[in-house]
Amino acid sequence: MVGRAHKPTALASTPGLPPQPQVTFSDDNSRVTAVLPTGESLEVLLYGATVISWKDGAGDEKLWLSDAAKLDGTKAVRGGIPLVFPVFGTAPDHAQTSKLPQHGFARTSRWEFLGKSTSESESAGGAKAAASSSSSKATAAAADQSVKLDFGLSSANLDDKTRALWPFAFSLIYGVTLNRDSLTTSLVVTNDDDKPFDCQVLLHTYLRVEDISNVSITGLDGASYVDKVDGAKTKTQSSGAVQITGETDRVYTPAAAPSAPVVVVEGGRAGFSVTRDSLGDVVVWNPWADKAAAMADFAPADGFRRMVCVEAGSVADFQTLEPGDAFEGAQTIAIGSRAAAA
């Protein structure tokens, strides 16, 4: 195809305004899709508020989703970004959460879509460009746009059975922001009860990689971790990148500050950089062949070579929220050159 020097830009839906991010609902109301004018996209299931797809402007998928994942609300989604709350794993010795299923109920509850917000960067001439009919300014503004989708879950939305397992009044607001080269997910937990409750949160991100044998993870040097595949022993990460060569299930607690990004490097190039805000822990998980084979919803069988979970959370301990208090934790996953600059 011959390149065109003066290719027309996409038409704005309102004359004089740059193209806007598009947010649509699926016909069956089960999912929300957002697309930036520059082509990046995001898909979120209301079931679990699970992000099930995140594509860059070239249409390349950034998250791993099992071919056998259940997306019909009968089981937590195997892949994407399931939300873990209020317990990580199971906690038989923790009275408040001991009755809950693995990873709690947030990932298996239907959330409400609360709405979208969009923004443009002033630095890209956003405000001016929006008021201008100049196509070059409009393009600059569009290039810097982002869209944020908000989802909510509260005790009032839970079925009686779930509420009985964890009888606290709470509300969760989950914000998912799609930028051109990054995705931010943030969770606000509010205690609406008149008694304190304990909770853990985790953003259980399945990152898609080309080949796990070329992947290394940096940013965890010297971090203390619990090795769940070696009798839950506490160890210290030696310096040098972490390589995944077998089943891996570790809960890292890097030194508190400054909180360095955890970078997934593939073939010598930074693929993803995960920056955390108020989330002290990082779980690194890959089930490898045998564990993957034991999961009915994990496919294809060698899919473990195409994924690694880097999960930002607050899970090493429980945190206690007093009545009326709120906790907010977030992660930003940057791709490509922004990851390289991290």
Ligand SMILES: O=P(O)(O)OC[C@H]1O[C@H](O)[C@H](O)[C@@H](O)[C@@H]1O
């Ligand atoms: O199978 P799931 O309940 O989705 O859990 C999947 C995995 O989640 C985390 O990464 C835990 O550290 C693992 O121990 C667990 O196997």
